[in-house]
Amino acid sequence: MARLALVTGGTRGIGEAICVALKDAGYKVVANYGGNDEAAQAFTDRTGIPAVKFDVSDFEAVKSGIEKITAEHGPVEVLVNNAGITRDTTIHKMTPEQWQAVIDTNLTSCFNLSRCVIEAMRAKGFGRIVNIGSINGQAGQYGQVNYAAAKSGIHGFTKALAQEGAGKGITVNAIAPGYIATDMVRAVPANVLEKIVARIPVGRLGEAEEIARGVVFLVADDAGFVTGSTLSINGGQHMY
């Protein structure tokens, strides 16, 4: 039987590409999203993949979301923690709300989701978790102390949880994308984006499908020896 994969923030951008790639690879896929019902409906119409709304930063909402998905589709065997937001500004202008929203949506969400699926994975003796980090969590980025802290946290979270899962058939890995052409990056001012692209060795933005390919590799049944890793998919930018 096809394995069940849940992709948070799966209705747009990188998440959508991950959902489609997993579906094409033979998984049964459920997407989660946060609030944009119109985008979610359009996504389901395009892909035939169901979308479930809950706020990944709210533990109780995640708990009932996972219970609903389990009741309808069975236990989640593959979890992709992809949902994320930015609230960019320099620290002397950043509000506590901008700090907290980014930490909660990008990092606490990984705890919330993993906590709610891990017991079923342990019981089954199989699980795959992929957390979407960022090159900016590895290298830092001007105007992103909140985002860089959250994404950096994801990389530590991944290695710690990988150790806990290793004896139970559960692998936990991260992907650190570079700059990918999605709504998040389109929101960056053109003059800033130009400077960013100039620093990418392959000389272009990445495509969401290029991140999805990495996810399909990491969640495969025969990828059980890959755990606690961070896969850099960034056009070579991590070398500079």
Ligand code: NDP
């Ligand atoms: P988008 O902004 O295109 O999509 C974000 C998705 O996350 C949407 O489906 C959105 O749902 C969902 N989401 C946001 N907040 C919540 C929430 N509280 N609860 C549930 N879902 C939520 O993002 P990208 O595709 O660009 O990014 C995907 C991931 O990749 C993020 O973690 C991002 O940090 C990371 N990343 C992206 C890079 C890039 O260059 N684009 C580079 C490095 C990392 P809704 O539509 O309802 O708002």
